[in-house]
Amino acid sequence: MTDILSITGLVATTPRHLVTSDGLPIASFRLASTQRRYDRGAQKWIDAETNWYTVTTFRQLAINIVGSIEKGQRVVVTGRLRVRDWQTGDRAGTNVEIDADAVGHDLAWGTAVYTRSVASTIAHDADLPSDRAAVLDGGVDGKGSDDSDDSDGDAADDAAGTARPLEAALPF
Numbered sequence: 434m435t436d437i438l439s440i441t442g443l444v445a446t447t448p449r450h451l452v453t454s455d456g457l458p459i460a461s462f463r464l465a466s467t468q469r470r471y472d473r474g475a476q477k478w479i480d481a482e483t484n485w486y487t488v489t490t491f492r493q494l495a496i497n498i499v500g501s502i503e504k505g506q507r508v509v510v511t512g513r514l515r516v517r518d519w520q521t522g523d524r525a526g527t528n529v530e531i532d533a534d535a536v537g538h539d540l541a542w543g544t545a546v547y548t549r550s551v552a553s554t555i556a557h558d559a560d561l562p563s564d565r566a567a568v569l570d571g572g573v574d575g576k577g578s579d580d581s582d583d584s585d586g587d588a589a590d591d592a593a594g595t596a597r598p599l600e601a602a603l604p605f
Contacts, residue, residue, distance in 0.1 A: 436514040440486060440531065441539050442466035444506050450499045460495035462502065464488050464510060464531070487530045488512070497550055498536060507539040 445463040452458050468481040488510050490498050502508060512533035519526055538545040 437512065437534075438514055438531070439509060439511045440464065440466050441507065441509050442484075442486070444502055444504050444508055445485075447504045448498050448502050450495065457491060458493075458495040459489065459491055460498040461487060461489045462498075462504075464508070485529065486510075487528060488533050488536070489530060490533045490536065493550065494533065494536065501538075502536065507542040509535075509537050509539050511535045 442464040443466075445465045448460050448462040450458070450460045464486045465483050466486065467483040469478050470481060471477075472479045510531055510533050512531040512535070515530045515532060517528045517530065519528060
């Protein structure tokens with residue numbers, strides 16, 4: 434059985450990136466997740482114990498992690514939990530790992546600016562129905578805009594071949 438969970442925490446190590454001999458990109462980092470609770474007697478917030486996770490990402494997510502996540506940032510991680518016991522000589526322990534499906538900044542602690550990566554755009558656009566793919570390619574008519582309403586007075590721009598951006602609500 435696979436346990437899927439979401440964890441919020443602090444990126445505790447600089448994300449490490451490698452590419453296998455088969456060309457598979459992998460990135461990993463340590464995540465510290467500390468629960469806080471309010472102590473009414475002391476009238477202040479106190480930290481409980483910290484749980485430590487190794488977060489591992491693959492493929493495009495791994496590539497995007499390297500360009501987006503830094504040590505010290507607060508993130509939300511969603512993925513599959515794996516708990517592994519290990520033993521080396523007289524030492525033994527347990528590793529708690531998350532194979533991440535999604536990683537993003539925790540917006541409760543700050544702001545972020547999203548930039549869609551080209552490689553993921555190409556992979557996802559191939560799966561789009563033809564009408565949505567056409568919108569992404571510049572409009573259903575292929576021209577990038579509908580010239581029937583020229584309320585902004587940019588007819589000269591349209592005639593010169595400078596298409597206005599297509600405004601469409603996209604579900605992604």
